[in-house]
Amino acid sequence: MSTGKNDKMNASECPSCGGNLTRSSKSIYDEDEEEDIEVPLALCVQCGAEYDQHTGEFYSIFADDYTYDVDSSIFSLGLKGELNGTEYEIIGHIRYQEEDEYEKSTWDEWVAVSSEGTFCYFVEEEGSVFSYTDYIPESIDLESNPEKIEFEGKYIDREEGYGGRLVYAEGELPWQPEIGEYSLCFDFKKDGVHYSIEQSEDEVSITKGERVTYGELIRIFNIEEYKDAYESTVNKRKNFRNRGRVYKLGLLVSILLSFYSCFSSKPVNGIMNQRKVFAVNSPMIEDNKVMYRSQVLYGPFDVTDTGSLHAIKVRVDESIQRLTREWQSFRLMLIGKDRFENRAGEKMTDPAYLSTLFKTIDSLEEPLESYTVEGDFWDEDGYDSDGYWHESDLSAESDFVIDSDGKYYFYLELYSQKPRNHEAVVISMSKVMGYRYFIVIAVIFLILWAINSVRSRFYNELPFEMFRE
Amino acid sequence: MESRICTSCGAPLVIRNRFSKVLVCDYCGTHLKIDGDTLTISGRFPKLAGFPSLFSTGASGTILGKSFSILGRMRYRYDGGYFDEWFLDFDGGNAWLTEDEGTYTLYSDLMESVDISEIEPLRAGQNFLLGEKKVMIKEKGRAVVDGGEGELYFYVKPGTGITYIDAVSEGKKVAIEYSDEEIEIFSGRPLMKRDIVVSGGE
Structure with missing residues (x-):
């Protein structure tokens, strides 16, 4: 296993000439925005070679831009808990940045090892956590079809795959991580079960997983410091959700009344x-x-x-x-x-x-x-x-x-x-009939419903993002 | 079980498996090739360091409820550290158990009748036919044989580089180890520690 943190794994040298790489940017035409935009790139100060976000060299310079909130997680190294009858300990942590995005778009993988000699990968992204364990499929073919991959009879479009670049690693990992290393990822469901395939240059990882709520994680790992904040967050979200339902009902009644008014002159x-x-x-x-x-x-x-x-x-x-x-x-x-x-x-x-x-x-x-x-x-x-x-x-x-x-x-x-x-x-x-009055009332209900709906999803007293439980 | 004498130091040796190709003298560390009734010295190498493990040469017990006894092991060194391959007499046949960073995989099905013409072009993610089985490569890497002990029915001289391939096929793991002299192909399954009961040893 390898251990280490980013600073030990960054190699910011130009592969062409060995020169130092530095932060730079250039202007490109964005077809979606229909205007020129400024994008970052790594520049060799010696030979002038440019490395964009599709290269490992880029991340040797820019990885830290994607790790400012790396500690904002329910997990931490050394956490121990029992999942599905097996005891696990969190021993490693890596973060990937989605390669096609210029802005931060990351997901974290926490590596847990069990006393049974198995690994579990807790994948944390946008306030949701999935636990994945190694899986051996009956059949898998990643290469034969240029448009699709095959997994136990299910065909997945290659376009659904997305590239990730390693931007952070800490703790112990079952392989030697390298900042900027590339993985092509496919996440999909089959027969109600989540699967993930990560293909790097040296290895293909196939895992099967399920969603784990933050409440379950707090219980599994017995994380006392978050228990109260979690309970309070869940209760308040529930209250907002209930209020939202009442406002939604009011909105529907107001709309119906305004429709009725329109047709009852x-x-x-x-x-x-x-x-x-x-x-x-x-x-x-x-x-x-x-x-x-x-x-x-x-x-x-x-x-x-x-x-x-x-x-x-x-x-x-x-x-x-x-x-x-x-x-x-x-x-x-x-x-x-x-x-x-x-x-x-x-x-x-x-x-x-x-x-x-x-x-x-x-x-x-x-x-x-x-x-x-x-x-x-x-x-x-x-x-x-x-x-x-x-x-x-x-x-x-x-x-x-x-x-x-x-x-x-x-x-x-x-x-x-x-x-x-x-x-x-x-x-x-x-x-x-005064349909306008009903529309005004409907708009008020709509605003209240929207506010409560948003708060029922995003109200949070926890120090990390948590999506709907 | 056959009794022999180490041709290097004269220590008494026992061969417990008729398929073993090499016997490592527990006293002097000499690697002895088994050629019928003759033991030929292959070389003398340092004994393996004793990393913590469930297993030891001569230990016995059950795996998934079936009896096993450990004949020997080979240790490999690679980028990620070390891994051991334990050679087992398992449920009346040969098997090999890989122990890597506390994870265990039992390879009990020897695929003797298949061959691979070229191993170098193969890479992770690629599918190829192994006999009639469609196999997908999960990982391919290089390792160096660090040493061995006990009885070995797959033998590569310490210091020799091998190419290893971890693959999957039909719900099973497939392991290929390839050197200039040998190729071994086994299929098997991962184990949990609770699947293994070690009850005795020498």
Whole structure:
């Protein structure tokens, strides 16, 4: 067995000329990011040879970049415990860095030897631990098929394999480790059992394993110092998980209610049954341009459900007249019949008075309208570098709450650059349930669920990473 | 069991296995080649250092419930240290037990009828046919024979380099040891310490 630590195994000499290697970097084009990125490399100060992360020389220089948290583990050398009826002692520790990654992406292997003369490898990665023991397969073929490897009748794509480079070693190991040494690894499941194949230049290791929870490891190795923190972490995660479930339920109920609200509107009938037209395409000058104005009063119609949310929709009905390469503005006012009658008195039937009243509606001391909606309809097209394009906006919507029920009018003003049929603008109104409120509540539940879900996974009082148990 | 006299020092010797090729004199350390009734001196080498082990030459007991007695051993030196090969009379036949850093592997099935034409090109991860068996090489390495003791039915002179191959085939371990003069191929299985009961010794 070999023993040692990194500093004894680093050999930072250029294999070409024996010169010293030093840290350097170069710019390469990253196809995923679609930009140049700076990547590290080992550079020979003597002959200028460059060694990237696919070489052992690179790790002789950069291995320490991947080992700053090497002590952050549940394991330590000398730990003893009984697993599956066999006593083990942790005697060695190695760390691999995934070769294709520039950032730190490591996994640790803790080597345990048993009094029975067998080895167990505890593989710790991203907060999960698997225990692996040597396995002799009935059949294995790593080379015959260029695309797949075969293991006891199961075929595994070579693309599933990943390369690892040794970046750290300590304690006793059943082989002589060398910083930067390469292993091609395949991890897979067969018939519910985890297997791992690690192939280096000199050796193929075949192991069979199972997941071991941190709770089991603390019990197996009787690690007193982590017991309380582990219990507390597990209990709090459970609480977060339970809370998350409640918030998730609330989220689902809110979403269902908002869907229900969307499809449970009640239309206000008879809005456009009666109309008084005060102006049709009456020309007017504004900013030295001619515009055409139409004025129409619709109603009266009944509005009930005081205090309820109502939606007004104004749209261009292109079956009556198309809106092509032009614009049209509108202003729609909801006017209570009582207020209207108080203002107009006996002149309610006098078109000349009403026309004058609406022309001056903006200057009235007391507003006549209860609610106003303004907007534009437009249609454009043209050509650009991508060819022909066409865009239009032919409808507008607004929500409001009715203060009091009763009879109402809609006063509609239309301005257009060309004379247009005012009947092509259609007004509708409906009582809607407040789906927006449910959406707001759903968003709150979503945030609470997400927070608790994340905390149920990552809340941790332990000094090392622990994934869900 | 045959009684002989060491041709080097005259000490009394016993041959217990008819397949043994070499006998190491326990008194003077001379390696004696067994050629019918004749013992020819192959060389005189230092005795092996006594590392702690379950086994010793002449010890007996059971492995997996079957009786064994130890005839002799050879020790090899390689990059990782040393390993011993214990030659056994196991359940009425020959077997060899490898002890390496406290791990044990029993090779009890001698593959006599197979041959390997070229061993140098073989490498870890490669599959090849051994007779009719498809074998995958787990490890290939070089070792040097450090010495021997007792009766040996696979013999390479101390100081000689050998190529060893650890392989797997059909759920079994396969061990190949190859020198210019000898090639031995066994298949077997790993043992746990609890599989071995040593009950007696000389």
